[in-house]
Amino acid sequence: MDFWSLIGIWVAAFLTLSIYSVLYQDNPFYRFAEHLFVGVSVGYGIVLSIYQGFIPFAWKPFVAAVEGESSSGFIKLIPICIGLLFFARLSPRHTWLIRYPIAILIGFGSGIAIPNVLRANIFEQTRGTIAPFAAIHAGTLSGWGTFEAILMVIGVICTLTYFFFSVEHRGPVKWLSKVGIAFLMIGFGSAFGNTVMGRVALLIQRVDFLLSDWLNIIS
Amino acid sequence: MKRQVPLVLCFVFGIAMIFTRFSPHSVSQWIYEEVISWVLIIGPFALVLATVTLIQTHTTRIRRRTEHWQYSLVVFAGLTIMVVIGIRFGPQNSIFEWLYNNVQLPMDATMFSLLAFFIASAAYRAFRARTFEASLLLITAVVVMMGNVPMGDFIWNSIMSWSPWADKVSEARQWILDNPNLSARRGIILGVSLGVISQSIRIILGIERSYLGGGD
Numbered sequence: 001m002d003f004w005s006l007i008g009i010w011v012a013a014f015l016t017l018s019i020y021s022v023l024y025q026d027n028p029f030y031r032f033a034e035h036l037f038v039g040v041s042v043g044y045g046i047v048l049s050i051y052q053g054f055i056p057f058a059w060k061p062f063v064a065a066v067e068g069e070s071s072s073g074f075i076k077l078i079p080i081c082i083g084l085l086f087f088a089r090l091s092p093r094h095t096w097l098i099r100y101p102i103a104i105l106i107g108f109g110s111g112i113a114i115p116n117v118l119r120a121n122i123f124e125q126t127r128g129t130i131a132p133f134a135a136i137h138a139g140t141l142s143g144w145g146t147f148e149a150i151l152m153v154i155g156v157i158c159t160l161t162y163f164f165f166s167v168e169h170r171g172p173v174k175w176l177s178k179v180g181i182a183f184l185m186i187g188f189g190s191a192f193g194n195t196v197m198g199r200v201a202l203l204i205q206r207v208d209f210l211l212s213d214w215l216n217i218i219s
Numbered sequence: 220m221k222r223q224v225p226l227v228l229c230f231v232f233g234i235a236m237i238f239t240r241f242s243p244h245s246v247s248q249w250i251y252e253e254v255i256s257w258v259l260i261i262g263p264f265a266l267v268l269a270t271v272t273l274i275q276t277h278t279t280r281i282r283r284r285t286e287h288w289q290y291s292l293v294v295f296a297g298l299t300i301m302v303v304i305g306i307r308f309g310p311q312n313s314i315f316e317w318l319y320n321n322v323q324l325p326m327d328a329t330m331f332s333l334l335a336f337f338i339a340s341a342a343y344r345a346f347r348a349r350t351f352e353a354s355l356l357l358i359t360a361v362v363v364m365m366g367n368v369p370m371g372d373f374i375w376n377s378i379m380s381w382s383p384w385a386d387k388v389s390e391a392r393q394w395i396l397d398n399p400n401l402s403a404r405r406g407i408i409l410g411v412s413l414g415v416i417s418q419s420i421r422i423i424l425g426i427e428r429s430y431l432g433g434g435d
Contacts, residue, residue, distance in 0.1 A: 008321035015322065019329040023336055031290050037326040039294040042270055043301025044323055049263040051310050058260040079257040083264030090271065096221045099431050101261050103225035104232050106430050108258050110419035111236025117419075121412035125405050152402045159406025180406070185352045187403030189359025190396055196342075196360070197367045199335035202328050209325070 013214040016206055129156050155183040226425045233423035270298070297322075359395055366392025 018033035058076045065073025082104060088097035132149035135141040141149065161173060162180030169177050211217045232254065239251035277291035304315050348354040365371030366388045375388040384391070421427040 004317060008317060012321045012325035015326050016329045019326060019333065022333070031287060032293055033326060035290040035293040036297045036322070037330065038273075039297025039299075040301050040318065040323045040326070042273060043298045043305065044319060046263070046266055046270060046302055047305030047310055047315070049266050050306065053259040054263045057256040075253075076256075076260065079260040082257075083261040086261075086264045086268040087271075089268060096434065099221070099225040100228060101264070102430055103229040105258060105261060105265075106422060107229035107232030108236055108254060110229070110422045111233035112240065113419045114237055114416055115240040117412045117415050121408050122416075125408055125412075129402075129405060148398050151398055152405075155399055155402025156406045156409070159403050160410060163406070163410045181352055182355055183399055183403040183406070185355040186359045186395065186399040187407070189356040190363050190400040192338075192342075192356070193360040193363025193367070196335065196338050197364055199332055199338060202332035203335045206325070206329050206332050 009213050013210060016210060129153060154179070159183050159187075222428075222431055225431060226428070230423055230425060233419070237423075274298075359400075362388065362395060363392050366390075 015033050015036070018029040019037075021027055022030040058080055061070070061073035062076045062080075063073070064070045065076075082101050085097045085100050088094040129152055132141060132145065132152070136146050136149060158176050158180035160180070161176040162184065164173075164177075167173055208218075212219060235250060235254065239247045239254070242248075273294070277294050280288045280291045301315070301318060304312060304318070308315060310316075342360075346353075346357055346360075348357050365375050372386075372388055376385055379385045379388075418427065422430070
C-alpha cells in the first residue's frame with residue numbers, strides 16, 4: 001500500500017469516528033467534520049456542475065465559434081448572460097433581475113414536467129394496474145394472479161379515495177378511505193423497513209471499513 | 220418589465236417544452252435539445268450564487284465572532300481546496316479524486332448511516348401497536364426488514380418453524396413489496412402527478428406567481 005493510500009485511510013477513519021462521536025454528545029470533532037463536509041460537498045458540486053454543464057454546453061461551443069469552427073456557439077452567449085443575471089441578487093437595486101433566470105428555469109421545469117409526468121406516472125402506472133386484466137380475459141392468469149390483480153385495483157382506488165377531499169368521507173366513501181389507510185400503512189411500513197435496512201447497510205459498510213481497512217482486525 | 224417579462228418568459232419556455240416534446244419535427248427536436256443545454260448552462264450560475272450566499276453567511280459569523288465561529292474557517296478551507304484543485308486540474312485529477320474518496324465519500328456514507336441510530340431510537344419510542352393501522356405498519360416493517368437479511372431469515376425460521384410460513388419470510392417480503400405496497404405507491408404517485416400537472420399549468424399560465432417574490 002502506497003503512502004497516500006495509507007494517509008487516506010487514516011483521514012477517512014478519523015472523519016468517520018469524528019461523525020460517530022455525536023452519538024455520545026455534540027463535540028468539537030463532530031463540529032469540525034460537519035463543517036468540513038459542508039465545504040467539501042459544495043466545492044465538489046461546483047466543480048462537477050462546471051465540468052459537466054458549463055464547459056461542455058457553453059464554453060467549448062463558444063470558443064469553437066470564436067475560433068471560426070462553428071457559428072452556432074455564439075447563441076450560447078444568451079444563456080450565459082441569463083445565468084449572470086443571478087448575481088443581480090447581490091445588488092439591492094437590481095434584485096428584481098433574478099426573476100428572469102428563475103422564470104426560465106421554472107417555465108422549463110413546468111413545461112417538461114407535464115408530458116413526462118403524464119406518460120411515466122399517469123399512463124404507465126394506470127396501464128400497469130389494469131394490464132393484468134387482459135391476461136384474466138384471455139384466461140392465462142392463475143387464480144392467485146387474478147386475486148393479486150384485483151387486490152392491486154382495490155388498493156389503488158382506495159388509496160386515491162383517501163386523498164379525495166371533494167366529497168365528505170361518509171358512508172361507502174368512508175369505508176373505501178379506511179381500506180385506503182390500511183394500504184397506505186403497508187406502503188409506509190415497507191418504505192420504513194427498506195430505509196432502515198439501507199441505513200444499516202451503510203453502517204455495516206463503515207464498520208467494515210474501520211475493522212478491515214483501518215485496523216486490519218478482519219480480512 | 221419587472222413582473223410581466225418573467226411571466227412571458229415562463230409561459231414561452233413552458234409552452235415550448237410541451238410542444239417540442241410532442242412534435243417529432245427536426246426543428247422542434249433542435250429547440251428541445253438547445254433549451255435543455257441552456258438550462259444546463261444556467262444551472263451552475265445558481266449554484267455559484269448559492270455558494271456566494273454561503274460565504275456571506277460564514278463571513279458574517281466570523282466577523283461577529285458568534286459561537287463556534289472558528290468552524291466557519293473549516294467550511295472555507297474545504298470549499299477552497301475542492302474548488303481550486305477541481306477547477307484548475309479537473310475532476311479527473313488524482314488529488315481531487317483522493318479528496319473525494321477519502322474525505323467526502325466517507326463523510327457522506329457516515330452521515331447517512333447515522334440515521335440508522337436515529338431511526339432505531341425514534342421507532343423504539345414511537346412504534347406502539349395501539350391501533351389496527353399502527354399494527355399493520357409495524358408488522359409490514361418487521362417482515363420487510365427480516366426478509367432483507369440472512370439473519371432475519373434465521374430468526375424467522377427459528378420462531379416460525381412450527382408453522383407453514385417457516386422459510387417464507389423473503390417471499391412474504393417480496394409479495395408485500397409487489398402487491399399492497401405497490402398499489403399504495405401507485406395511488407400516491409397518481410395523486411401527486413395530477414397535482415404536479417395542475418400546478419405546472421397554473422405556473423405556465425401565470426396564475427401561480429409566488430416564485431416572483433414580493434415587491435414591484
